[in-house]
Amino acid sequence: MSFDHLQSKIKTKKCPLCATVAPPAGMEREGAEAFCRNVLEAVSPIVPAIRFPLPPYLALGQKGLALLEALLPLARQEKLFTLIQADFADTDTAKALLSQPFDADCLIVSGYPGGPQLPPLLELCRQEDKCFFLLARVAEGGELQDLVAGDRLVYQVVGDLAHRLGGNDLGQLGYGRSGILLEHVYPSDLRNLRKRWDRDFLLVSGTAEDIRFAFDQYGRGAMALLPFPASPEEARATAEGLRKELKDFVTIL
Numbered sequence: 001m002s003f004d005h006l007q008s009k010i011k012t013k014k015c016p017l018c019a020t021v022a023p024p025a026g027m028e029r030e031g032a033e034a035f036c037r038n039v040l041e042a043v044s045p046i047v048p049a050i051r052f053p054l055p056p057y058l059a060l061g062q063k064g065l066a067l068l069e070a071l072l073p074l075a076r077q078e079k080l081f082t083l084i085q086a087d088f089a090d091t092d093t094a095k096a097l098l099s100q101p102f103d104a105d106c107l108i109v110s111g112y113p114g115g116p117q118l119p120p121l122l123e124l125c126r127q128e129d130k131c132f133f134l135l136a137r138v139a140e141g142g143e144l145q146d147l148v149a150g151d152r153l154v155y156q157v158v159g160d161l162a163h164r165l166g167g168n169d170l171g172q173l174g175y176g177r178s179g180i181l182l183e184h185v186y187p188s189d190l191r192n193l194r195k196r197w198d199r200d201f202l203l204v205s206g207t208a209e210d211i212r213f214a215f216d217q218y219g220r221g222a223m224a225l226l227p228f229p230a231s232p233e234e235a236r237a238t239a240e241g242l243r244k245e246l247k248d249f250v251t252i253l
Contacts, residue, residue: 002131002171002175002176003175003176003177003201004171004172004175005105005171006048006049006081006105006106006131006201007175007220007221009048009049009079009080009081010048010049010220010223010252011252012048013047013048014252015046015047015048015243016048016219016222016224016250016252017046017047017048017223017224017226017239017242017243018047018048018050018051018081018083018203018223018224018225018226019039019043019046019047019049019050019226019229019239020050020051020052020053020226020227020228020229021036021040021050021051021071021075022036022052022053022056022057022228023035023056023060023064023067024056024228024230025056025059029060029063029064029067032060032064032067033067033070035232036067037071039232039235040074040078042232042233043235043236043239044075044080046236046240047226047239048080049080049081049082050075050081051083051084051108051225052068052071052072052083052085053084053085053228054084054085054086055087068084069101069102072102076103081105082104082106083104083105083106083107083108083133084097084102084107084108085107085135086108087108087109087110087135088109090117091117091120091121091124094107094109094124095124098124098128099128105131106130106131106132107121107130107132108132108135108181109132109134110134111134111135111136111158111159111161111162112135112158118165119165122165122177122178125177126177130177131176131177131178132177132179133162133179133181133201133203134159134161134165134178134179134181135181136156136158136159136162136180136182137155137181137183137184138181139183139205155182159180159182159196159197160196162178162179162180162197163178163180163197163199163200165177165178166178166199166200170199174198174199175199175200175201175221176199176200178200179200179201179202180197180200180201180202180203181202181203181204182203182214183205184210185204186210187209187210187213188213190204190210190211190214194215194222198216200221201222202214202221202222202223203223203224203225204222204225205224205225205227206224207245208224208242208248211224212249212250215250218252219251219252219253220253224242224246226239226242
């Protein structure tokens with residue numbers, strides 16, 4: 001499964017947004033289950049994809065993992081593309097998350113462990129017919145990720161690594177199995193990176209005016225990541241608001 005599958009879901013809903021479903025810190029298992037189910041129900045008519053960040057579920061122990069296991073089939077019933085953000089997952093953990101009982105469509109993992117750990121993940125994705133995003137830049141990581149490394153910034157080195165990894169798995173629309181996650185990149189940089197990583201799917205965050213440069217001329221190749229919601233109502237309002245704002249800048253063909 002290349003990111004062509006995700007792009008088809010985005011085209012169907014005319015909405016390049018990925019909502020986040022996770023229990024707030026300190027919430028008990030019973031409240032967490034109701035909260036996550038309500039958020040999922042609120043955003044599923046709008047967005048084509050859902051991100052499940054692993055740490056909030058792990059904080060609830062086995063009950064949290066059982067909750068995640070229960071939520072993924074609900075997302076699939078809504079025909080949503082499912083992502084689990086596991087960051088520093090090893091190959092065994094990645095295999096568990098990409099197969100039953102979890103069976104996510106895509107993982108988000110950090111690119112910072114380096115090249116040797118990533119080819120096994122790519123091979124695993126080929127075997128399971130899945131894909132993954134390499135986390136290149138997070139909003140709080142500018143102090144290190146924006147350092148100059150030769151003629152590039154550090155986060156761009158990670159993006160180039162993802163670009164090389166995905167070069168042999170291109171789908172019909174030209175997207176491979178490895179995408180790049182970029183949070184709060186300057187619009188001028190994002191415009192240049194879209195050209196640099198022309199066959200890579202980008203997962204970005206920021207305002208509609210800023211992230212418009214992540215999309216190609218056909219409104220393809222990118223998706224915006226929505227933040228952790230404080231309530232189901234906020235989740236829906238945020239998704240509807242950003243979708244409306246993006247329509248002023250991006251036309252999905």
